[in-house]
Structures are given as structure tokens and as C-alpha cells.
Amino acid sequence: MKRHLFSFILISIILTYFTSCSDSKYPGYQLSDNGVNYKFHHKSGETLKAEVGNYVSLNLRYSLEDSVLFNSKDLNDILTFPYAEHNFEGDLYDAISLMSPGDSMSFVIVADSFYLKTGKLQELPEFITPGELMYYDIGLIKIENTKEYQRSMLEKQQKKKKQEISKLLKYIRSNEINTSPLESGLYYMEIEKGKGANPKEGDICKVRLEVSELDGRLLYSNMNPDLEPLEVVYGEDFDTKGFMQGLGLMKSGSKSQLIVPSSIGVGSLGMQGVDGYTTLIYTVSLEEIKISGK
Template identity: 30%
Template sequence: MMMKKGFLLKQILWISALIFMFGCGSEEQFEQTASGLEYKFHIKNDSARPVQLYDIVEVRMNYGTHDSVLFASGNQTIPFQIDPIYEGDLLEGIMLMHLGDSATFVIDTEDFFVKMMQSPQIPDYADGEDKLYFDLKVVNIITETPAVKARRLEATERKLAEEKTIADYVEENNITVAPTESGLYFIPITEGNGSKVKNGDAVKVHYTGSLLDGTVYYSSFDRGMPITFVAGSGEMLAGWEEAILMMKPGGKARWIVPSSLAYGSYEREGVKAYSPLIFDVELIEIVD
């Protein structure tokens, strides 16, 4: 499925053992890094193993607004690799921590969802909130293994080569349409009928997702299970949110989607980090 909210939220690892303390104190209780990241430690073990760049860190976490919990991991711990995405992000905050530490970090809402989670917009459940508060506890720290390092370096190579990879594909397949400003290629096959999809429309689609080499990693056609989603809701990949607005009911198209509009640095089954993707899409209907 292309719905990524649940998929990506599970990649980012969160804690439950702490009770939200954000509403209990003033902003003056928080310290600030040079990048502007606000933080407050509840438990700090300076003598314990520190978190370092590229470590695999297992955490528990809650996050929410100043007065509401939006996510709680319970007792579950999830591993993720420390490789900050932008200055002042949550991963930068975790690099301040040691094994056993617990802390609260204040993160800009739009930066978190758009830059870190790679959502096209802030989800409805967090809309209107300028800041999110993350209560986090470091449960385990694992040094990057040679195999994990090799995978990370391979991903970096794909990222650096992606622009040329897409350009080569476009040239080899005689694609003449120009990309959109975001870098997406929309190749119409069948125009369809009626009006184009608008934000807020519920749509039913069939699609096949594949890599540029033709490897199919998912097909709703093969499963006989079309998907339904609301355009503009932020529940889909950014490339989907953009391209679906170019389609009419009954229309078919091929989309070439750069990784920045797809899964980016995240991996999913059959898709490596920084992989541009191809989607062959049929818009079955706009659902009343």
C-alpha cells in the first residue's frame, strides 16, 4: 500500500514510559542548541555510553502537543540509525543523549512532518500546532555493523546518482514530457472523462509500483484490490498527492517519481533508500 503515515511513523521509534510534562512548565525550562533545538533532560547519565553518529539506537517515545498525546509507543522499542536530516531535527537531539537518558525535545511541526517524515503537508490531526513535544528514553545503543555501514554508503551513492539515473531513464525511453517543478514526470496514457481530481475528493485507483529497472514491488491489479484515499489529506506519498490532481476518472498514466517525493531515505519491502519509482495508475472513479 502507498499509505505511508503508519509505515513511516513506525520507522521513527518512540517512547512511552515518560508522562508528558510539556504543559507543566514554562519555555524557560528548556535549553537550546546552536541550531535552535529546544530540549530538557529528565534523566542524564554523562558517564554512560553516549549516542554517536550512525549508531543504531533503540528508544521509547511519546509525542504530542503541549496538552495532548498524538503517539505513544507503549513498551515497544524500535531501532533506527542516527543520521540527522536537517539542523535542529529530532535525531540531532538524540545525539545529545546517553544510554538510559530521558529528555523532552521541542520540534517545529512543519519541519518534522515535511522534512523528517517526508509528508506533503501537516496531517489534519496536527494541523494548527506550531510545535510538537517529544518525550524520549534511550533504551539501547548498538554500534553500526559493517553490513549496515555498507548499506548506508550504498544509499548515499544512490542519492548522489539519482538525478542522472532518472535522466538516463528518460532519454533511453524517449520520454518527451517535461518534469514538473518538483521533478515528477506525468505521462498520460488515457485522458479519462469529466473533471480532474480536486483536493478533498475521495478517489479509487489501481496501480503498479516498480523500480526503474522494471522490478515490480507492488500491484493492486494483481491482487484485485484497488485503494481508496482522499486527495490532499497528506496520507499518501508527496508524488501521489501531486500527480493524482492531474487525472480524470477513467484516466491512465505513468508517473516517474523521484525519491524526494516517494520514500526518500526510508526503505520498504522491495524499495531501497533513495530509489526513484514508477507508478502505472488507473483512476477508477471519484467516490461520491
């Protein structure tokens, strides 16, 4: 009798385990207690779990059946964000709660939940079919508390700042630039002389410019004569402080090159798709100055 009772309990435990871990309606996935339809690819053996208020750093990709919607590896940095309460059962935060640093996993959700609950859209995008599945792939890199995160961010910024200085000095040497920077850090180099006075606050400057990074990556250009020049009001916020300072040194008809370090440019956080601590190169042609009030 005891032997039969033990066998019954053992079978019940085994059935409960397999039922609780395998009753996902998506083949190849398991269903967790918090509603995540998941499958692990690698488990590191670490035991640390994220808590609300922690910061998580990870590689993340999510896609539909036939197209990738986002891949953090396309970014220039690791994706880091605060870990928070879930938006719906089985979402990204619930999936992360199952993981420890070094783990990698995939999970699946209904895309409707992502757009309507996480994205808080009023209706689904046109390219989403109601009930369509969205697939996530996650590699959790690290979990940090607030102090650890602030320390690592400071170290990262200091590293980027040193790298910017190193790249700038290398650019100066390789291009044999002998011009000294102004007190602000701006390098101003006149290519073609102009005539008349410099712009004053409120004047409208018609400009053509080309903006690139030190490595030559082009960010913007309207140098093509088929394009209209930009009308920039001198003294008002436009692009970067370094550009405006350089523009103030020009005259109508002049052309100059500006080297704008991040301290008077994109700053430590970056802007318009440009990373923080990035030096910019401007080539500027000032075609005309319209005097304010005339």
C-alpha cells in the first residue's frame, strides 16, 4: 500500500512538473508561472535576478515571422534601461525576471499586446495583423543597482571623452592642421574670403553646409546647387553652439571649415543620431547676409 502511494505521489509530481513547464500553446516553448512563453538557449549558472529599480544591459532583437523590427546590435552601444513592473503578463519585463546575467533566451508574444499595451497605441500599425506573433531574442549581459549603474556610466563617459580627444588629435596630425583652437575649443579655418561685415544677432544667413564625423561619415549636406540654401537666423538656436560661433566669424561670400568638439557640439549625450563625445566637421559657405529689419 505504501509502495503504491509513493508511486502515485511521484507520478503526480512528474506530471505537475511537465504540465507546468510545457503547456505553452506555441510548439518548442515553455510557459512560465508569470505567463512567459519562453525557451532558454544558454544558462550561465548565475543566480542574480533583476529587481524593480535595477538597470539591465542586454542584447535584444524582436521580429515578426518575416521581418526584424529592432536589433540592438545595430546600435553603437549596449542597450541599457531600468527594469520595471510589467505592462502585461508575459511581456519583456516578465521574461527578464526569469534570467540571470549570461543567460540567453527567446520568447513569443502576440504583437497586439506590444503595440496596444506597451506602446499604448490606439490602434495597430497597418503592417500588423491582429493576433500576429512577435518573437524576442534576449542575451542578458548584466544587472546593476542604481549606484553601480551611475558608476559604470561615469566610467563609460570618461572613456568616451578620452577617445574623442585621441581621435581629434590624430585627425589634426594626419590632416596637417596648424590652426590653434579658439578658447571655446572651436577650430576655425577660412577656405575662401568674403566681403562686408560679420552677421549680427537677428540677421538671416543663407548658408550651404556639409556636416560629417571625423571618420568621414556624412551626416548632412545641401552643397548640391540644385538644393536651396538654409536660412539661419544668427544668434538663435540652430544645430550646435560651435556652428553658430563659426558662422559669426564669417562674411558674405566666405567659405570655412569648422572642427566642433562635443563640448560645443553634440555634448555628452549626443543628438540627432550622433553619439555623445563625437567631434563634427562643418564645411560652411555663407552666400548672403540679410540685415535684420531690412
